Amino acid sequence: MSKEIQKEEGELEYHDILLDLIKGQSKKKKDALMKILYGGECIPIELSEKATDLSTEHDFEIKAFNLPTAYEEELRKPRKVRIGAIQNSIAVSTTESVEKQRNALWAKIEKLLIAAGEMGTNIICLQEAWTMPFAFCTREKKKWMEFAEPIDGPTTKFLSKIAKKYQMVILSPILERDIKRQGQIWNTVVVIDADGEVLGFQRKTHIPRVGDFNESTYYMEGNTPHTVFETKYAKVGINICYGRHFPENWAGYGLKGAEIVFNPSATVGLLSEPLWGVEARNAAIANGYFTVAINRVGTEVFPNEFTSGNGLPSHKDFGHFYGSSFLTAPNGLRTPSLSRVRDSLLVAEVDLNQIRQVRDKWCFPMTRRLPDYAKLFNEASQLDWEPEIISKSNPQKKKK
Numbered sequence: 233m234s235k236e237i238q239k240e241e242g243e244l245e246y247h248d249i250l251l252d253l254i255k256g257q258s259k260k261k262k263d264a265l266m267k268i269l270y271g272g273e274c275i276p277i278e279l280s281e282k283a284t285d286l287s288t289e290h291d292f293e294i295k296a297f298n299l300p301t302a303y304e305e306e307l308r309k310p311r312k313v314r315i316g317a318i319q320n321s322i323a324v325s326t327t328e329s330v331e332k333q334r335n336a337l338w339a340k341i342e343k344l345l346i347a348a349g350e351m352g353t354n355i356i357c358l359q360e361a362w363t364m365p366f367a368f369c370t371r372e373k374k375k376w377m378e379f380a381e382p383i384d385g386p387t388t389k390f391l392s393k394i395a396k397k398y399q400m401v402i403l404s405p406i407l408e409r410d411i412k413r414q415g416q417i418w419n420t421v422v423v424i425d426a427d428g429e430v431l432g433f434q435r436k437t438h439i440p441r442v443g444d445f446n447e448s449t450y451y452m453e454g455n456t457p458h459t460v461f462e463t464k465y466a467k468v469g470i471n472i473c474y475g476r477h478f479p480e481n482w483a484g485y486g487l488k489g490a491e492i493v494f495n496p497s498a499t500v501g502l503l504s505e506p507l508w509g510v511e512a513r514n515a516a517i518a519n520g521y522f523t524v525a526i527n528r529v530g531t532e533v534f535p536n537e538f539t540s541g542n543g544l545p546s547h548k549d550f551g552h553f554y555g556s557s558f559l560t561a562p563n564g565l566r567t568p569s570l571s572r573v574r575d576s577l578l579v580a581e582v583d584l585n586q587i588r589q590v591r592d593k594w595c596f597p598m599t600r601r602l603p604d605y606a607k608l609f610n611e612a613s614q615l616d617w618e619p620e621i622i623s624k625s626n627p628q629k630k631k632k
C-alpha cells in the first residue's frame with residue numbers, strides 16, 4: 233500500500249503533527265511543553281553518509297539522538313552505548329511462498345542493520361516475529377508454522393555475520409521450533425553477542441488472548457522468566473510485547489540486573505495505541521533502567537477471512553500496526569517516536585552511568601517494599617485466596 237494511501241486512510245504521522253505544533257511555540261513554551269510531554273529534548277545525531285544513502289536508496293527512516301542525561305563522575309568513566317531499534321512492514325504479499333517472504337524480509341532488514349552498524353550502534357533489537365507476517369490472527373497452522381526455525385537456524389546464521397562484522401549485539405525475535413521438545417513452537421528472542429555467537433534466548437512469557445491476537449493457538453507461556461544477558465556492552469533483558477502490560481513483570485528484569493530492557497512488539501492502533509507511550513516509559517522510570525519499545529508497521533492482509541469472535545464481521549487483517557518505536561531513559565526522558573507508517577531505524581546514544589545516578593537520587597531500590605509485595609503476591613497466587621476488605625461488617629483489627 234503506498235504511503236500516500238496510508239496517510240489518506242488515517243495512518244497519519246500524529247507524533248510529527250504534535251511536535252510541529254510544539255515547535256511553533258516560543259522557546260520558553262516549547263521547552264516547557266517538551267519537558268511535560270517527553271521529559272525534555274533529545275539532541276539529534278548527524279547521520280553517517282552511508283546510513284543516509286542506504287535510507288534514501290531503500291526508503292526507510294532513520295532517527296538518531298543523543299540523550300545527555302548523565303552527569304560526569306569523578307571515579308567512573310562514562311559508559312556510552314548506542315542502542316538501536318528497527319521497525320518494519322512485511323516485504324512481499326502474504327500469498328507468496330514462505331521462503332520468498334522470509335528472504336525478502338532478510339534482504340530488507342539487512343539494509344537497516346548495515347545502516348545501524350554504520351552509525352556505530354552497539355546493541356539493536358528487531359520487532360517481534362520479524363521474519364514473518366504476524367499471522368497468529370488467522371488461527372491457521374498450514375504455511376505459517378513453516379516460518380518456525382531452531383534458535384541456531386538460518387535466520388541466526390544470517391544475522392551472526394552482520395553482528396560480527398559490526399561488533400553489534402543483535403536481538404532477533406523469531407518463531408522458534410524447539411527441536412528438543414518434539415518440535416514445539418515458542419515466541420522467542422535469540423540473543424546474538426557482538427562476536428556473532430549466540431549468548432542465549434528469551435521466550436515470550438505473557439501470551440495474549442485479546443482481539444485477533446490468537447497466539448495461544450500456537451505457543452504456550454515461555455519458561456525463561458526475566459532472563460538477563462551480559463552482552464559485550466550492557467546487561468539486557470527482553471520483555472516480549474504483551475508482557476509490557478504488567479509492571480511487576482518489568483520489575484523482574486530490574487531486580488535481576490538488567491540495564492536495558494527491550495520490548496519487541498506487534499500491536500495495532502485500535503487496540504493499544506493510547507497505552508503505547510505509557511507502559512515502557514513508566515517501566516524505565518519505576519525500575520531505573522532504559523527501555524526500548526519496538527512495534528511493527530503496516531497492514532498485513534491474509535488470504536482467508538477470520539473473526540475475533542466478538543460478533544463483528546470477519547476480516548482479512550488486524551488493522552494498522554502503528555510502529556511508533558521509542559527509547560526511554562531512567563529519568564523519564566524519551567526519544568521522539570519513529571514513524572507510524574514507515575520502515576525505520578532508531579539510534580540513541582546513552583550513558584549507562586545514569587542508571588545508578590537516578591537510583592541514588594530517587595532511592596526507589598531502597599524504599600520499595602519488596603517483602604510486602606512478596607507476601608501479598610504469594611498470598612494472592614493461592615487459588616483459595618480472597619482479598620480482605622475492611623467494612624462495617626469486617627472492622628479493622630488493631631495490629632498488636
Ligand SMILES: NC(=O)NCCC(=O)O
Pocket residue numbers: 360440442445472473474475497498499500503504
Ligand atoms: N503481540 C502481542 O502480544 N500483541 C498483544 C496485543 C497488545 O498487547 O497490544
